[in-house]
Amino acid sequence: MDIIGTLLSLLGMGRDHANRVNDRRAEVARLNAESAAEFGRSLDMLRAGRLGLLRRCAMEHPENPEIAGECRKVLDLQEDDILKVIKMTDDLSQKITASGWGSNWELALQKAYEMRGTAARSAPFIEGILRQCEAVLDGAGRVTRL
Numbered sequence: 001m002d003i004i005g006t007l008l009s010l011l012g013m014g015r016d017h018a019n020r021v022n023d024r025r026a027e028v029a030r031l032n033a034e035s036a037a038e039f040g041r042s043l044d045m046l047r048a049g050r051l052g053l054l055r056r057c058a059m060e061h062p063e064n065p066e067i068a069g070e071c072r073k074v075l076d077l078q079e080d081d082i083l084k085v086i087k088m089t090d091d092l093s094q095k096i097t098a099s100g101w102g103s104n105w106e107l108a109l110q111k112a113y114e115m116r117g118t119a120a121r122s123a124p125f126i127e128g129i130l131r132q133c134e135a136v137l138d139g140a141g142r143v144t145r146l
Contacts, residue, residue: 024105029096031112036089038119042126043082049130050075056137071133078129082122089115 053075057068096108 021105024109025096025099028105028108028112029093031109031116032089032092032096035112035115035119036086036093038116039082039086039089039122042119042122043079043086045123046075046079046082046126046130049126050079053130053133053137056134060137067136071136074129074133078126082126085115085118085122 050072053071054068057071061067092112
């Protein structure tokens with residue numbers, strides 16, 4: 001009887017471990033999807049704001065094309081960074097579906113929470129950059145004489 005009880009308890013422990021792994025895997029997948037969506041919103045916000053800023057540059061300051069060039073450079077850099085992070089979330093999504101039981105899901109969960117935190121801060125960061133570019137355009141129209 002003791003052997004059967006021991007075997008049954010070991011099987012139960014294995015099932016508990018499998019359930020924990022599945023829970024961690026599902027949590028990582030959820031956080032990754034939320035991060036991808038948040039970065040996608042930030043990218044949409046950047047692209048929409050970019051059009052308005054560059055149009056405003058062309059209309060208000062046609063004599064200073066370098067202002068538009070600098071704004072474009074800053075916005076391009078931010079767009080490239082966001083696209084890289086979105087690519088990372090896509091790659092991670094593929095790794096989640098392809099990985100097996102032996103993966104370190106605790107570490108993956110920790111990294112997913114970090115990425116989710118970064119994603120939550122991306123939209124306010126992009127808003128700040130757009131406001132700074134608008135401030136540059138507002139200041140470019142004023143000429144100070146010494």
